[in-house]
Amino acid sequence: MKFMRIGPVGAERPVLFDGTDHFDLSGVTADIDAAFLAGDPVARVRAAGPLPRLDVTGERVGAPIARPGAVLCIGQNYAAHAAESGVAPPELPILFHKPPNTVVGPYDTVLIPRGSTRTDWEVELAVVIGRRARYLDSPAEALDHVAGYAVANDVSERDYQFADPGGQWAKGKSCETFNPLGPWLVTPDEVGDPQALRLRSWVNGAPRQDSRTTDMIFDVAYLIWHLSQFTVLEPGDLVNTGTPQGVALSGRFPYLAAGDVLEMEIDGLGRQRNPVAPA
Numbered sequence: 024m025k026f027m028r029i030g031p032v033g034a035e036r037p038v039l040f041d042g043t044d045h046f047d048l049s050g051v052t053a054d055i056d057a058a059f060l061a062g063d064p065v066a067r068v069r070a071a072g073p074l075p076r077l078d079v080t081g082e083r084v085g086a087p088i089a090r091p092g093a094v095l096c097i098g099q100n101y102a103a104h105a106a107e108s109g110v111a112p113p114e115l116p117i118l119f120h121k122p123p124n125t126v127v128g129p130y131d132t133v134l135i136p137r138g139s140t141r142t143d144w145e146v147e148l149a150v151v152i153g154r155r156a157r158y159l160d161s162p163a164e165a166l167d168h169v170a171g172y173a174v175a176n177d178v179s180e181r182d183y184q185f186a187d188p189g190g191q192w193a194k195g196k197s198c199e200t201f202n203p204l205g206p207w208l209v210t211p212d213e214v215g216d217p218q219a220l221r222l223r224s225w226v227n228g229a230p231r232q233d234s235r236t237t238d239m240i241f242d243v244a245y246l247i248w249h250l251s252q253f254t255v256l257e258p259g260d261l262v263n264t265g266t267p268q269g270v271a272l273s274g275r276f277p278y279l280a281a282g283d284v285l286e287m288e289i290d291g292l293g294r295q296r297n298p299v300a301p302a
Contacts (some may be wrong), residue, residue, distance in 0.1 A: 024039060024064070024065055024068060024209070024210045024212075024213065025039070025040040025041070025042070025207040025208070025209050025210075025213070025293075026038070026039060026040075026048075026055050026064070026087055026088075026171070026207065026208040026209075026210075027039075027040050027045070027055075027084060027085075027087050027205070027206060027207055027208075028054070028055055028084075028085040028086060028087055028088070028089070029045070029077070029079050029082050029083070029084060029085065030082060030083060030085065031083060032083075032085070032128075035054070035085035035089075036048075036049055036054075037049060037051070037052055037053070037054055037055050037059070038077060038079065039068060039074060040207060044076055044077075045076070045077040045078075045079050046074035046075065046076055046077060047074060047075040047076075047077050048068065048074065050071065050074070050075075051067055051068055051071045051074075052064075052067070054089045055087060055088050055089055055208060056088070056089040056259060057089075057092065057257065057258040057259030058258075060088070060151065060152075060153045060170040060171075060258045060259055061153060061154065061155075061170075061258035061259075064153075064170065064210070065210055065212065083128060083130070083131075084128050084129055084130055084205065084206050085128045085205070086126050086127060086128050086129070086203075086204040086205050087173055087204065087205040087206065087207055087208035088126075088151055088173075088204070088208055088259060088261065089259065090123045090124070090126065091123050091126065091151075091259050091260050091261040092123065092257050092259055092260055093120065093123070093254075093256075093257070093260045093261070094120060094121040094122070094123055094125065094126065094202060094260075094261045094263065095118060095120060095250060095254070095256075095260065095261070095262045095263070096118070096119050096120065096121055096177060096196065096262075096263040096265075097116050097117060097118065097241070097246060097262070097263065097264050097265045098113075098117035098118075098119060098192065098265065099112070099113055099117055099240075099265065100113075100116065100117075100239050100240050100241055100246075100264060100265025100266075101234060101238050101239060101240065101265055101266065101267040101268065102238065102240055103234070103238065103267060103268035104265070104266055104267050104268045104269075104270070105240075106268070107268045107269075107270070107272065107273040107274075107275075108272055108273075112240055113240065115249075116241050116245075116246060116249055116250075117192075118250070118253075119192040119193050119196060120193060121177075121193070121196050121197055121201065121202055121263075122197050124199070125196075125197060125198070125199065125200065125201040125202040126202045126203075126204050126261065127200050127202065127203050127204070128203065128204070128205060128206075129174070129203055129204065129205035129206040129293070129294075129295040129296070129297070130206075130295065130296055130297065131200065131203060131297060132200065132297065132298050132299070132300050133176075133178055133200045133201075133203065133279075133285060133297045133298070133299050133300075134198070134199055134200045134299075134300055134301065134302040135279060135280070135281060135299060135300070135301050135302060136180055136183075136198045136302050137301070137302050139180050139182070139183075140182070140278060141180060141181035141182045141271070141272075141278045142178065142179070142180050142181075142278055142279040142299075143178070143179045143180070143181055143270050143271045143272055143278060143279065144176060144178060144179075144224055144226065144231065144270060144271070144279065144285055144287075145176060145177040145178070145179060145224075145266035145270055146174070146175075146176060146222045146223065146224040146232050146266055146267070146287040146288075146289070147174075147175045147176070147177050147222070147263045147264055147265060147266050148172060148174075148175070148217065148220060148222065148236055148243070148263075148264045148289060148292075149172065149173040149174065149175035149204060149261055149262065149263050149264070150169055150172060150217070150243055150246075150247070150261070150262040150264060151169070151170045151171050151172070151173065151208055151259065151260070151261055151262075152168055152169065152170060152247075152256045152257060152258055152259065152260040152261075152262070153168060153169055153170025153171070153258055154167065154168040154170075154258065155168075155255065155256065155257055155258065156168040156247055156250070156251040156255070156256040157251055157255045157256075158251055158252060159247070159248045159251040159252075161248060162242075162244040162245045162247070162248040163244070164248070165243070165244040165245070165246075165247035165248045165251075166211065166217075166243065166244050166247070168247060168256065169211050169217075169243075169247070170208070170210070170211075170258065170259075171208040171209050171210045171211060171214070172208070172209050172211070172214050172217060172289075172292055173204055173205055173207060173208050173209065173292055173293075174204070174205065174206075174287050174288065174289045174292045174293055174294070174295055175202060175203070175204050175261075175263050175287075176202065176203045176204075176224075176285065176287050176295060176297065177196065177201070177202065177263050177266060178196075178198070178200070178201040178202065178203070179195050179196055179201070179270075179272075180194075180195045180196075180198060180201075181195060181271075181272055181278075182195070183195035183198075184196065198302075199302065202261075202263070203285075203287070203295050203297050204261070205293065205295065206293040206294070206295065207292060207293045209291060209292050209293075213291070214291060214292070217236060217242075217243045218236050218237055218239065218242050218243065219235070219236065219237065220235065220236045220289050220290045220291065220292070221233070221234070221235050221289065221290045222234055222235065222236065222266075222267060222287075222288070222289050223287070223288050223289075224269065224285070224286065224287050224288075225285075225286040226276070226279070226283055226284070226285060226286075227283055227284055228284070228286075230269075231269045231270070231276060232266070232267050232268065232269030232270070233267075233269065234267030234268065234269070236264075238267060239264065239265060240265075243264060246262065246264060247262070250262070279299050280299070281299060281300050281301045282298075282299065282300075283298075283299040284296065284297070284298055284299065285297045285298075285299060
């Protein structure tokens with residue numbers, strides 16, 4: 024299934040998309056939130072019977088999940104991206120957090136921070152947690168704790184991230200609008216193997232990133248297991264799993280400027296399109 028949230032910021036309503044038509048989920052759940060995701064959402068929707076069809080023409084598409092409790096992110100999780108960043112592949116996952124209020128819709132405007140000259144893009148596979156994950160015994164258990172997958176853009180300000188002594192990853196990742204998400208949350212039964220997906224990005228229509236999740240250093244199951252050893256993952260939490268090569272940090276492309284248009288796409292998970300403007 025593909026879940027969406029449609030409507031103005033703060034007033035989105037839950038929607039089911041079947042690939043052609045949109046259906047109102049308001050009679051099933053108030054939102055695509057932690058309670059809904061933890062309660063076997065696919066079974067709940069199927070049990071609800073026929074749903075009212077919606078015409079969403081012209082309406083804003085919000086992030087496909089309500090504001091998450093946590094946004095956990097993995098750095099340098101593709102070997103080629105680590106190389107273009109000038110570092111060796113990590114021996115263990117690099118973890119940083121973004122504030123939940125960075126999460127915006129898949130077509131919302133991305134804002135360049137005031138004075139920034141090094142705002143960058145990062146297409147990523149986002150994983151949404153559906154069951155509480157605490158001290159999992161092995162990666163083999165991990166995917167049972169996934170509610171679904173989505174396209175994410177881990178927008179980054181590289182001066183904030185790297186210029187300060189010792190590095191300030193969270194500072195470089197935490198600006199407003201720095202996590203476009205969606206358009207859909209796609210359930211695992213529809214996605215299949217999360218390690219067999221193609222990721223791509225474009226700036227102003229020009230290709231930037233083109234890779235596959237097979238190139239991850241640490242796969243999705245390992246990441247969820249690993250994180251569960253250090254923190255408790257709750258339903259509705261968002262995990263960004265890293266980006267492949269092809270970002271501006273590589274030196275091969277200019278950083279973002281007002282007037283640019285970002286596009287991100289992952290097989291089966293939809294496509295984002297975000298205009299860029301000054302904050």
